[in-house]
Amino acid sequence: MAANLEVSLGGLRMKNPVTVASGTFGYGQEYEPYYDISQLGAVTVKSISLKPRAGNKPPRLVETPAGLLNAIGLQNVGLDVYLAEKAPYLRERHATIIANIYGHSPDEYVELARRIDAENAADALELNLSCPNVHDARKRGGAALVAQVPETVALYTRAVRSATKLPLIVKLTPNVADICEPALAAQEAGADAVSLINTLMGMAIDPETRHARLANIVGGLSGPAIRPVALKMVWDVARAVKIPVIGMGGICDASDAVQFLVAGATAVAVGSVSFRNPRAAIEIVDGIARYLERHHMTDIRELIGSLVV
C-alpha cells in the first residue's frame, strides 16, 4: 500500500508535502505543458501586489557557482488580474492555492488578504515580508526589511490575521542574526505556519568592466549554494516554534527534500531548480513516496523531524 503523504499546515490540507517557491512557478499556467499541477501539494504563486509591478531594470538574473542571483523586483500582474484570470485558472485545474502577497504597509496586506478571501481565490496566504530587492542599493542604509525586525513581523502578521480566517503562512528572510526571533514573533501574532528561507542577499561584479552584474547592484541568492544554510535555519526554527514549517532553499531532488523533512519541516517548496527542470517538483513528490516505501514508512509523519542525533 502506498504511504500516506498528506500533511496539514495549520488548517491547510496538502495531499503531499511539496509546493513550489513563490516567484519560480509563475501562476501555475506556465507549467501546464509539463504535468498536472493539481498533483502538487499546493501551487504557491508569484508575489501579488495591489497594483501591477514592472519590476527592476535588466539584467535581473545572474548565474553564480551553484546558485542564481536575482533582482526581479517583484514584477507581477497585480491583484485585479490575479483575481480575474490567474486564480480562476488554478481553481479550474483543482490546484490547492497558496497566494503569496506583498505590500508596502499593513493596510495594503489587509486589503490583499480581504479581497483574495472574499473571492475564494486562495486556500492559504503566504506573506512575503522578506523580499530584499525593492530598496535601491545606492541609498545607503535603506529601511530594514519588515521580515528583519520581529516587532514589524508581528505588526503585519496581526493585521492580516484579524482580516482573514485563511491559513496564514509568514515567509522569513535569512538576512538576520537569529531567524528564530521573527519566527516566534510570527507565531505569537497568529501565524499558522512559517516558511523559510527567502533568498540570501548577495552581489556579483564583472571585474573587467567593474560593473555590478545586476542592474539593481544587489540581489537575492538562491539554489543549491544556499541549501546547507537553509537546512540549518529550518532545523533551528522547527525546534523553536510550535507551528509547522515549510522548508525551502536549494532543493533540487527528493533526497534534498527529505533532508528538510528530517530537519523538521512539515512541507517543502521547490524553487530555482524548476528553471532547469520544469518537472522537478512533481518528480520530488514521486521520489519522496519511493523513499518512504524503501524505508518501510507508511506515513510521511514518521519522517518529519526524525533526525537521528
Ligand SMILES: Cc1cc2nc3c(=O)[nH]c(=O)nc-3n(C[C@H](O)[C@H](O)[C@H](O)COP(=O)(O)O)c2cc1C
Ligand atoms: C527568480 C526568483 C523570483 C522570486 N520571487 C519571489 C517572490 O515574488 N516572492 C517571494 O516570496 N519569494 C520569491 N523568491 C524566493 C523563492 O520563493 C525562494 O524563497 C528562494 O528562491 C529559495 O528557494 P530556492 O533556492 O529553491 O530557489 C524568488 C526566487 C527567485 C529565484
